[in-house]
Amino acid sequence: MTRTVPNRSLRLRLTLLATLAITVTVALVTAVLAFTMVSSVRSNVLTTLNAYGDSVGQSATAGTLPNPLPPAPGDSSIWAQVVDSSGTVVTSTANVAGQPALYTLPAGRTTPQSAPGAPGRGDERVIAQRYVTGGEPVVIYVGGSTQLLSYLDQDIQGHLLYVLPLIFLGAIGVSWLLIGRTLRPVERIRAEAAEITGSDLHRRIPESGSDDEIGRLTHTLNGMLDRLEASADRQRRFVADASHELRTPLAAVRTSMEVGLAHPDRAPWPELATRAVTETTRLQRLVEALLLLARSDDNTLLRHREPVDLAALARTAISAAPTRVPVELRAARPVHVTGDPDQLARLIRNLLDNADRHGNHHIEVTVAQDDPDTAVLTVADDGPGIAPADRDRVFDRFVRLQAARTRHAGESTGTGLGLSIARDISTAHGGTITITHTTCDHDGREHGATFTVRLPTNAPPPEST
Template identity: 40%
Template sequence: MALGVFGLTVGLALGGVVLLGALRFVLQRNVDTEAFRTADAVALLAAEDALPDPLPVAGGQVRVQVIDAQGRVRAASIDADRLVPMARPEWLDTGHRQRLDVPAERVGLRGPVRVVAVPAGTSADPLTVLVARSMADVRQSTHVVRTILLVAFPLLVVVLAGVAWRVVGATLRPVEALRRGAEEITGRAGAGRLPVPASADEIHRLAVTLNGMLGRLESARARQRAFVSDAAHELRSPLANIRTELEVAQRLADRTDWTAVTANLLADTERLGRLVDDLLLLARLDEMPASRGTGPVDLAALVSEVAARYPSPPVRVEPSPGPLWTAGNEAELRRVLANLVDNAVRHARSSVVLAVEPHETAYHLVTVTDDGPGIAAADRGRVFDRFTRLDDGRGRDHGGAGLGLAIVWELVRRAGGTIALADADGPHGLRVRLLLPTTPAGPEPPPTVARP
C-alpha cells in the first residue's frame, strides 16, 4: 500500500512539473507570436518608407523601436526610448529573426522582458525592428498555477491515498478471510473449507478452486489412511501366521512336523512377498503420470503367451484375425492379462476363454470370459478399489489381498485404455472387456468404464 502511494505521489509530482513546463512554453510562444506579428507590421511600413512617428502599438506593456546598422533609433513607439536601443547592435544577428531576453531597466517595462528582432529596410539602408513585451503576466500566471499545485497536491495525495486504502482494503478483505480460513484449517490439521465471497469475481473463483483442491486433498488423505490401514491389516495376517507357526514349533519341537511347518512358512512368506510387491507397484504407479506405452505390442501373441501358462482346459484362446498391435509397455500389459486370467481361473467352473479382436473405434477389444458365479452389477465398480474382496458366491480371494484388479486398473489407465465388467453370454459367468488403443493410438474410447 505504501509503495503504491509513493508511486502515486511521484507520478503526480512529475505531472505537475510537466504541466508547469507546458504552460510556460505555451504562454512564451503566445508572447513571441504577438511580438513577431507587431514587428512584421512595422517592417512592412519600413519597407514602404511609411514609418509613422510615433510608432503605433497595442497595449501598455509593449515597446517598439526601429534602429539602423549603427544602432541609432530611427523611429520608436510613444513610450520607447529614442536614444538608447533596447538591444545593443552586437547582440543582433543582422538579417535574421531573433528572440532575446534583455534586462527590464533597459526597456522600462516590468521584467522579465522579451525582445524580438526582425530585419527590415533595404540593402542600402538595413534596418531592424525591435519589439519588446513584458513577461510579467507569464511569470504571474505560472506563479499562480505553481501555488495552486503546491497547495492542492498534498490534499490530492491524501484524498487519493484514503480512497486507495479503502478500495484496496475492500478488495483484499476476502483474501484476508481466505488466509484466516487456511490458517484455521492448518491449525486443526483436518478437513475444512475456505469462506467463499458472494461477489462473482476472481477472488470468488479462487476460493472455489481452493475449496476444490482441499476436497481433493482430503479425499487423497482419506484414501491414503484407508490404504495404510488395509495394508497394515493385510501385512499383519501373514506375519501373525508365521509367528504362530514358529512359536508352536518352538514349544513342541519334539512333536513338530517340520515338513508341514516349512510348507506353511513358505506359503505365508510367498503371500507376504506378493503383497509387498503389489504395494510397491501401486506406490510407484501413484507417483508416475499416465502415459501411452513406449512401443508396439502384438496383443494376439501376448494373449497366446499368457494363456500358454495355464492348462487347457480350462484356458483356451479364440482365434484372432492376425497381429493386432497396440502402443504400450509389454511387461505391464502382460501383468494385466495375467492378473485377469488368474482371477478368472480361480473362480471358473470349467472354462476360461480369451479373445482379442479389432473394435469399431481405433481400439482393440480383449475379453476374458469365465463361467464362474459372476459379480453383481452393484459391485462391479468397487472391485477395482484397493483391498476390495467380495464376500458373496464369487468367493473370497483365497490368499489374495484385493490388489489384483486395482493394479489392473492402474496399468490399463497408464496404457490409455479402459476396462469394464459385463455378464457372460451363458446363465453364469463374467466377461472382462478391455479396450486398448491401436498403433498409432487413437482418440479416447467411449466412457464404458463401470468404476464409479
C-alpha cells in the first residue's frame, strides 16, 4: 500500500521556518555575547596579572624586593612568588607566605608548570616573568583565580537551558499569529476564486487597492477572469452562430428529401438533388471554415513558412476562381513574402469571393512593395461599400451586413467567416488588413470597398502570445 505524506499548510511551513531562524539567530547572538564576555574577563585577568608582575619585576631589578610583597591593587586574591634558580622562594605576598614554590618554569618555556608536591590551587591563571635581582636570576610567578569565569559559564549555560525554550515557544506563537494575519488575504482570495464557476465568470475578486504582492495577485487573477469571461462569451456566441448557420443548410436538405418522399412519383428529383448538392456544398464550406478558425484559435493556423511570390499567388488565385465580375490584376514585378502559401492563397480567395459577391462591374487586385520590408495586397470593388462604423465589425465571425443580405436575397451568400479567416491569416503572418472606400463622387458619397493587406517581406512574424 502506498503511503501519502499529508499536505502541510503554507502557514505551518512558514511558522516553522521563522521559528527556526529566530531560534538559531538568538542562539548565535547569545553564543557570541557569551564568548565576548568570557574573553573580556579573561583578558582583564591577564592584564591585571601582567601589570602586577611588571611592578614586582621593577622592584626586583632595583634590588628593593619587600618581604612580604604588597598586595595587588584592586584584587587582594592575586598572589605572587619570587623564586630563585634553586627553587627557593625569595619573597611572596602574604596570602601565600610560608608556602614552597608553587610553579616552575622550565628552560626555554614561557608557560609555568605546577611544581612537584605543590598543593592544588583550583581554577586560576598564572604568568611567569624572568628578572635579575642582585646579580641572581629569579622568576616572578603571579597568579589569580579564574573562578569568576567558571561561575560565568555556568550562569550562561543555566540561563540558556530555560531561556531558549521560552524563546522557541514565543517565536512559534508570534510567527503563527503574524504569518496567519499576513496570509489571511491570500486565503480570502482563494476562497473567492473557489466560488467562481463557469456559470458566473462575471464575478471578480475584491481588490484592496494596495500596490503590494497581494494587490498585484488580485489584479492578475481578475485580469485572468476577464480573459476567461471574454473567451467563454466568444465561445458561446461562436457555438450559437455555428448552430444557426448549420441548421439552415441541414433544414433545406431535409425539406427537399421530405418533399420528394412525400410525392415520390411526382417529385422533381433532378431539381431536389441539385438543391441538396448545393446545400451540402455550402455545409461543407462552413465546416471547413469552422475547422480553420479552430486552428487559428489554437495558434496552429500556419503549418510551415517559405518564400512566396505574392504576385504569382494572386495571379493563380484569380485564374482558378470563377468570378461573376471581371477581375484585373496589377502586379509589375514579383513581390516575395515569407509565409504559408496555402493560407495566403486562401486569404486572396476570400477577399476575391467577397469582392465578387458585392462588386458591380469591376474588381481590381494590386500587388506591390510599399517599402523594402512591406508587401501590399489590395482588392478593390465598385460595389455599395462598407460604412466606416462597420469596417471593424465586418471582420467578426458570422457577421453579414444587412445591405449585403438584402441585395443578395435568394442568392448563395457567404458563410460570414471569410473575412474573419482573412484577418486571422494576415495576423498569423505578422500583417494587418484594413478597409477603405474605393471611390468618392462629387457629392462626397463613398462607393466601393478596398481591402488592404500589409505583410512583412522577409522577417518572420512575431510569436503569438
